[in-house]
Amino acid sequence: MHHPALGQLALAYSPVIDRNRAVIATRLTLSPLHADAPPKAAAVLEALDQVWPAGSGQLWLNITHEGLLMDMLQSQLGSHMIIEVPAFMATDARYTDALCTLHANGGTQVLKGRPLSELSKEVLPCFKHAIVDLSEDRRVDGHVPAAPGGGAAVYRGISVVQSGVCSVEDMEASFRRGVAAVLGWPIDSVIQAGQKTADQPALQVIVQLIDQVHRQDEIDDLENTLKRDPPLAYKLMRYINSPAFGLSVEISSFRHAIMILGYNRLKRWLALLLATASKDPNMRPVMYASVRRGLLMEELGRCSGNDELRSELFICGVFSLLDRMFNQPFSELLRTIPVPEQVFQALAEHTGPYEPYFQLVQAMENGIVYDIRESAERLMLSFDDINAALLRAMTSASQLD
Structure with missing residues (x-):
């Protein structure tokens, strides 16, 4: 499979892992090689669909170029594709129509980062999860209590996916606070802390x-x-x-x-x-x-x-x-x-x-x-x-x- 759009991007990947240690999605980071000439969203989606059709698992798209991201928000995404939206865009009225339209058309979105101001009542329902870095998670310091009874952690009413987890202790603490998943996995720390060896x-x-x-x-x-x-x-x-x-x-x-x-x-x-x-x-x-x-x-x-x-x-x-x-x-x-x-x-x-x-x-x-x-x-x-x-x-x- 070769597609011209793929030659214009640098791709990177990481897993999204739930509390059962199951990989529930793959996060694909897309960085245009030439910031002044990013590929069109339609071409990128066509390239992805050729290899990653519906039924191949969830694909989270982390797009590092604002223009390409905006183009992607105005596209028709597959049901298995989830698009990450930086917090600054979620609180900017210029992007409200695009976010709400994508949501109305069945597109799934994830809020990336902590917004500096409240999300509007129109935009908030657009997001399924919020990616919150461990260093910015207020619940770590006790300012925001964990969900009672071990329930799901929420951030402005949205379930939390924790990023920035570097140790087994941090990972376990995040799951105790009720996060839905962690982004990436502390491989070296897990190996050092592991007590159950191979069979x-x-x-x-x-x-x-x-x-x-x-x-x-x-x-x-x-x-x-x-x-x-x-x-x-x-x-x-x-x-x-x-x-x-x-x-x-x-x-x-x-x-x-x-x-x-x-x-x-x-x-x-x-x-x-x-x-x-x-x-x-x-x-x-x-x-x-x-x-x-x-x-x-x-x-x-x-x-x-x-x-x-x-x-x-x-x-x-x-x-x-x-x-x-x-x-x-x-x-x-x-x-x-x-x-x-x-x-x-x-x-x-x-x-x-x-x-x-x-x-x-x-x-x-x-x-x-x-x-x-x-x-x-x-x-x-x-x-x-x-x-x-x-x-x-x-x-x-x-x-x-």
């Missing part, structure tokens, strides 16, 4: 299977290993038969999977199982991040036309948080898990041909346009290719969920 028996089985697939052992030997953990076998079959995999036939057994997929393609799904082995609820968004990194790195490698490179980039992304998830440096961890040399170089040594791909993914997670530009130039990838890869990866990830 060790399952972990041992997965590592053994990866080693056997790497050596291309007999199918009977692999099946015998997998039989030690029936729930793991079920999870593997569920992943392989998901729409994200795109197979035209249903895989009915592990033997069938090997016959259809081959050893190399099977290895990537074992890598996915390894990265999602933790049973700690707070680790779910961490595992989410790992999977999306893998899918995005794989899609970024699509331009090379090299299937082996794409497969190895997937493993590199999926494994990118294993050192922190299992509290071991990659130099030690990857001695027990066979990976391609280029993957080892990127994860353990921060060198090699895959390191620039990993840096690009991190730049897109952080949303710093300068870093995205620099990483794209290193890989000689166009923004058209990069953004198409991001949208494909996020759609595939929603199908896995």
Whole structure:
């Protein structure tokens, strides 16, 4: 999927996560590469619809250019698209008609930031949520009480989504105050605070299977290993038969999977199982991040036309948080898990041909346009290719969920 509008934007992404640690939406930040010539909203929506149609999960649009945002407010949004409106626009009478018209036409809006004055009675009903940064949340200091009985937190009558959460303690406190969700996830803090490790028996089985697939052992030997953990076998079959995999036939057994997929393609799904082995609820968004990194790195490698490179980039992304998830440096961890040399170089040594791909993914997670530009130039990838890869990866990830 290529669309001219994608070549005019830098895209970044982050998850919106509810109190059950489920990803309820993807926040897509859109920054025009040339502020004096942003793309038209209609063209951007057409590009998004090609890859992110209704049914692919909620998509929150965080638009950094006022002109493009105003154009978007006057467009017909899909039912799954939610548009973020900065607080200064919500209190400016010049934008009232556009906000109210979009609301009347069924468009969903989120208030971004704390307005300096009260919202008018016409504008207030337009918003489903308010994104409130932790540093600006008055309830933290007790000025505004939490909802009684643990009910939903509200801000001027709107449910709250908390941003700026950097620790497990802040996250837990936000949920206790009744926020509907948090924007982003304190990955490093969650990993450090986590007490529930990965399911060790399952972990041992997965590592053994990866080693056997790497050596291309007999199918009977692999099946015998997998039989030690029936729930793991079920999870593997569920992943392989998901729409994200795109197979035209249903895989009915592990033997069938090997016959259809081959050893190399099977290895990537074992890598996915390894990265999602933790049973700690707070680790779910961490595992989410790992999977999306893998899918995005794989899609970024699509331009090379090299299937082996794409497969190895997937493993590199999926494994990118294993050192922190299992509290071991990659130099030690990857001695027990066979990976391609280029993957080892990127994860353990921060060198090699895959390191620039990993840096690009991190730049897109952080949303710093300068870093995205620099990483794209290193890989000689166009923004058209990069953004198409991001949208494909996020759609595939929603199908896995």
